[in-house]
Amino acid sequence: QSALTQPPSASGSLGQSVTISCTGTRSDVGLYNYVSWFQQHPGRAPKLLIFKVSNRPSGVPDRFSGSKSGNTASLTVSGLQAEDEADYYCSSFAAGSNYVFGTGTKVTVL
Amino acid sequence: QVHLQESGPRLVNPSGTLSLTCTVSGAPASRNWWSWARQPPGKGLEWIGEIHHPGTTNYNPSLRSRASILVDESKNQVSLSLESVSAADTAIYYCVRGFDNSFDDWGQGVLVTVSS
Numbered sequence: 663q664s665a666l667t668q669p670p671s672a673s674g675s676l677g678q679s680v681t682i683s684c685t686g687t688r689s690d691v692g693l694y695n696y697v698s699w700f701q702q703h704p705g706r707a708p709k710l711l712i713f714k715v716s717n718r719p720s721g722v723p724d725r726f727s728g729s730k731s732g733n734t735a736s737l738t739v740s741g742l743q744a745e746d747e748a749d750y751y752c753s754s755f756a757a758g759s760n761y762v763f764g765t766g767t768k769v770t771v772l
Numbered sequence: 773q774v775h776l777q778e779s780g781p782r783l784v785n786p787s788g789t790l791s792l793t794c795t796v797s798g799a800p801a802s803r804n805w806w807s808w809a810r811q812p813p814g815k816g817l818e819w820i821g822e823i824h825h826p827g828t829t830n831y832n833p834s835l836r837s838r839a840s841i842l843v844d845e846s847k848n849q850v851s852l853s854l855e856s857v858s859a860a861d862t863a864i865y866y867c868v869r870g871f872d873n874s875f876d877d878w879g880q881g882v883l884v885t886v887s888s
Contacts, residue, residue: 663832663833694873698873698874698875700875707880707881708878710874714874751816753817759830760831760832761807761819761832762819763809763818763819
Protein backbone atom coordinates (compact mmCIF):
# COMPACT_ATOMS: atom_id res chain seq x y z
CA GLN A 663 0.00 0.00 0.00
CA SER A 664 1.29 3.47 -0.84
CA ALA A 665 1.35 6.45 1.48
CA LEU A 666 -1.35 9.06 1.01
CA THR A 667 -0.07 12.12 -0.85
CA GLN A 668 0.25 15.43 0.97
CA PRO A 669 2.04 18.63 -0.10
CA PRO A 670 5.46 18.82 1.59
CA SER A 671 4.82 22.30 2.89
CA ALA A 672 2.14 24.93 3.43
CA SER A 673 2.15 28.35 5.00
CA GLY A 674 -0.11 31.13 6.13
CA SER A 675 0.05 34.38 8.04
CA LEU A 676 -1.02 34.79 11.63
CA GLY A 677 -4.80 34.90 11.77
CA GLN A 678 -5.23 33.60 8.24
CA SER A 679 -6.20 30.09 7.08
CA VAL A 680 -4.30 27.23 5.52
CA THR A 681 -5.70 24.09 3.89
CA ILE A 682 -3.79 20.83 3.51
CA SER A 683 -4.83 18.14 1.05
CA CYS A 684 -4.50 14.38 1.45
CA THR A 685 -4.96 12.32 -1.71
CA GLY A 686 -5.51 8.59 -1.65
CA THR A 687 -7.29 6.04 -3.80
CA ARG A 688 -10.62 4.26 -4.14
CA SER A 689 -9.26 1.65 -1.73
CA ASP A 690 -8.72 3.98 1.20
CA VAL A 691 -9.81 7.64 1.34
CA GLY A 692 -12.40 7.15 -1.40
CA LEU A 693 -13.85 4.00 0.15
CA TYR A 694 -14.12 4.81 3.86
CA ASN A 695 -15.08 7.81 5.97
CA TYR A 696 -12.27 6.97 8.36
CA VAL A 697 -9.84 9.78 7.60
CA SER A 698 -7.92 11.25 10.54
CA TRP A 699 -5.54 14.15 10.95
CA PHE A 700 -2.65 14.46 13.38
CA GLN A 701 -0.44 17.33 14.49
CA GLN A 702 3.18 16.66 15.44
CA HIS A 703 5.53 19.17 16.98
CA PRO A 704 9.30 18.49 16.82
CA GLY A 705 10.37 15.78 19.24
CA ARG A 706 6.80 15.03 20.27
CA ALA A 707 4.33 12.25 19.56
CA PRO A 708 1.50 12.91 17.10
CA LYS A 709 -1.75 14.32 18.48
CA LEU A 710 -5.18 13.48 17.09
CA LEU A 711 -6.96 16.51 15.65
CA ILE A 712 -9.72 15.04 13.48
CA PHE A 713 -11.28 11.58 13.18
CA LYS A 714 -13.96 10.18 10.84
CA VAL A 715 -13.25 12.96 8.30
CA SER A 716 -14.63 15.89 10.28
CA ASN A 717 -14.99 15.02 13.96
CA ARG A 718 -12.90 16.76 16.62
CA PRO A 719 -11.94 15.02 19.87
CA SER A 720 -12.71 16.86 23.07
CA GLY A 721 -10.24 19.68 23.64
CA VAL A 722 -9.31 20.31 19.99
CA PRO A 723 -10.19 23.90 19.00
CA ASP A 724 -12.85 24.39 16.34
CA ARG A 725 -10.22 26.26 14.30
CA PHE A 726 -9.37 22.81 12.98
CA SER A 727 -11.83 21.34 10.49
CA GLY A 728 -11.83 18.43 8.09
CA SER A 729 -13.65 17.44 4.93
CA LYS A 730 -13.52 14.92 2.10
CA SER A 731 -14.44 14.77 -1.55
CA GLY A 732 -13.85 11.61 -3.52
CA ASN A 733 -10.32 10.35 -2.98
CA THR A 734 -9.09 13.59 -1.38
CA ALA A 735 -9.46 14.75 2.19
CA SER A 736 -8.59 18.20 3.49
CA LEU A 737 -7.67 19.82 6.79
CA THR A 738 -8.26 23.53 7.24
CA VAL A 739 -6.65 25.49 10.06
CA SER A 740 -8.40 28.82 10.53
CA GLY A 741 -7.16 31.78 12.54
CA LEU A 742 -3.56 30.55 12.40
CA GLN A 743 -1.63 30.84 15.63
CA ALA A 744 2.09 30.55 16.22
CA GLU A 745 1.64 27.21 17.99
CA ASP A 746 0.02 25.75 14.87
CA GLU A 747 3.46 25.59 13.26
CA ALA A 748 4.07 21.84 13.12
CA ASP A 749 3.96 18.79 10.88
CA TYR A 750 0.54 17.46 9.94
CA TYR A 751 -0.28 13.91 8.87
CA CYS A 752 -3.46 12.37 7.53
CA SER A 753 -4.36 8.71 7.81
CA SER A 754 -7.07 6.49 6.40
CA PHE A 755 -8.49 3.05 7.02
CA ALA A 756 -7.85 0.97 3.91
CA ALA A 757 -9.15 -2.16 2.21
CA GLY A 758 -7.75 -5.28 3.81
CA SER A 759 -8.14 -3.86 7.33
CA ASN A 760 -5.06 -1.70 7.12
CA TYR A 761 -4.19 1.86 7.87
CA VAL A 762 -2.10 4.17 5.73
CA PHE A 763 -0.57 7.51 6.71
CA GLY A 764 0.05 10.52 4.56
CA THR A 765 3.49 11.77 3.57
CA GLY A 766 3.22 14.73 5.94
CA THR A 767 2.99 18.50 5.53
CA LYS A 768 5.12 21.06 7.33
CA VAL A 769 3.05 24.12 8.15
CA THR A 770 4.84 27.43 8.62
CA VAL A 771 3.15 30.41 10.25
CA LEU A 772 4.44 33.60 8.68
CA GLN B 773 -6.48 9.45 31.30
CA VAL B 774 -4.66 6.75 29.34
CA HIS B 775 -0.88 6.61 29.57
CA LEU B 776 1.29 4.49 27.30
CA GLN B 777 4.97 3.84 27.98
CA GLU B 778 7.18 2.03 25.48
CA SER B 779 10.25 0.15 26.67
CA GLY B 780 12.86 -2.20 25.27
CA PRO B 781 16.38 -2.36 23.82
CA ARG B 782 17.44 0.81 22.03
CA LEU B 783 20.06 -0.98 19.92
CA VAL B 784 19.41 -4.14 17.89
CA ASN B 785 21.83 -6.08 15.71
CA PRO B 786 21.09 -6.46 12.00
CA SER B 787 19.18 -9.70 11.29
CA GLY B 788 18.12 -9.81 14.93
CA THR B 789 14.68 -9.34 16.49
CA LEU B 790 13.35 -6.02 17.73
CA SER B 791 11.22 -6.48 20.86
CA LEU B 792 9.26 -3.69 22.51
CA THR B 793 6.73 -3.56 25.34
CA CYS B 794 4.03 -0.97 25.90
CA THR B 795 2.81 -0.66 29.48
CA VAL B 796 -0.74 0.64 29.58
CA SER B 797 -2.22 2.57 32.49
CA GLY B 798 -5.71 4.02 32.72
CA ALA B 799 -7.37 1.48 30.42
CA PRO B 800 -7.66 -2.31 30.21
CA ALA B 801 -5.38 -3.74 27.55
CA SER B 802 -7.92 -6.51 26.97
CA ARG B 803 -10.74 -4.20 25.92
CA ASN B 804 -9.25 -1.82 23.38
CA TRP B 805 -7.60 -1.88 19.99
CA TRP B 806 -3.84 -1.27 20.17
CA SER B 807 -1.54 -0.35 17.33
CA TRP B 808 2.15 0.11 16.80
CA ALA B 809 3.42 2.79 14.43
CA ARG B 810 6.92 3.94 13.58
CA GLN B 811 8.70 6.96 12.22
CA PRO B 812 12.25 6.88 10.82
CA PRO B 813 14.23 9.94 11.97
CA GLY B 814 13.16 12.95 9.93
CA LYS B 815 10.59 10.97 7.95
CA GLY B 816 6.87 10.18 7.98
CA LEU B 817 4.70 7.80 9.96
CA GLU B 818 4.13 4.14 9.10
CA TRP B 819 1.46 1.92 10.63
CA ILE B 820 2.82 -1.49 11.65
CA GLY B 821 -0.22 -3.37 12.91
CA GLU B 822 -2.94 -3.69 15.54
CA ILE B 823 -4.45 -6.13 17.98
CA HIS B 824 -7.70 -6.59 19.84
CA HIS B 825 -7.40 -9.14 22.61
CA PRO B 826 -7.63 -12.09 22.63
CA GLY B 827 -6.39 -12.63 19.15
CA THR B 828 -7.65 -10.39 16.36
CA THR B 829 -4.68 -8.88 14.58
CA ASN B 830 -4.12 -6.90 11.39
CA TYR B 831 -0.75 -5.98 9.93
CA ASN B 832 0.73 -3.70 7.33
CA PRO B 833 1.14 -6.01 4.31
CA SER B 834 4.74 -4.91 3.91
CA LEU B 835 5.59 -6.03 7.48
CA ARG B 836 3.16 -8.92 8.00
CA SER B 837 5.77 -11.63 7.53
CA ARG B 838 8.07 -10.15 10.19
CA ALA B 839 5.80 -8.49 12.78
CA SER B 840 3.90 -9.92 15.72
CA ILE B 841 1.74 -8.04 18.23
CA LEU B 842 0.47 -9.59 21.46
CA VAL B 843 -1.44 -8.52 24.59
CA ASP B 844 -0.43 -9.68 28.07
CA GLU B 845 -3.65 -9.17 30.02
CA SER B 846 -2.05 -10.01 33.37
CA LYS B 847 0.52 -7.24 33.01
CA ASN B 848 -1.71 -4.85 31.02
CA GLN B 849 0.94 -4.70 28.32
CA VAL B 850 1.07 -4.79 24.53
CA SER B 851 4.18 -6.12 22.82
CA LEU B 852 5.75 -5.84 19.38
CA SER B 853 8.27 -8.20 17.83
CA LEU B 854 9.88 -7.50 14.49
CA GLU B 855 12.15 -10.17 13.07
CA SER B 856 15.07 -10.02 10.64
CA VAL B 857 15.64 -6.30 11.12
CA SER B 858 17.90 -4.13 9.00
CA ALA B 859 18.99 -0.50 9.08
CA ALA B 860 15.72 0.38 7.35
CA ASP B 861 13.91 -0.56 10.57
CA THR B 862 15.68 2.18 12.54
CA ALA B 863 12.87 4.42 13.76
CA ILE B 864 10.94 5.88 16.65
CA TYR B 865 8.37 3.24 17.60
CA TYR B 866 5.04 4.38 19.05
CA CYS B 867 2.41 2.44 20.97
CA VAL B 868 -1.05 3.79 20.13
CA ARG B 869 -4.62 3.21 21.31
CA GLY B 870 -7.16 2.67 18.59
CA PHE B 871 -10.34 4.72 18.66
CA ASP B 872 -13.13 4.66 16.07
CA ASN B 873 -10.75 3.62 13.28
CA SER B 874 -8.32 6.29 14.37
CA PHE B 875 -5.59 6.67 16.99
CA ASP B 876 -6.29 8.83 20.01
CA ASP B 877 -3.62 8.12 22.62
CA TRP B 878 0.06 7.86 21.76
CA GLY B 879 3.05 6.87 23.83
CA GLN B 880 6.06 9.18 23.85
CA GLY B 881 7.87 6.80 21.50
CA VAL B 882 11.20 5.04 21.72
CA LEU B 883 14.06 5.31 19.23
CA VAL B 884 15.37 1.93 18.19
CA THR B 885 18.57 1.80 16.15
CA VAL B 886 19.56 -1.23 14.09
CA SER B 887 23.33 -1.38 13.93
CA SER B 888 26.22 -3.66 14.76
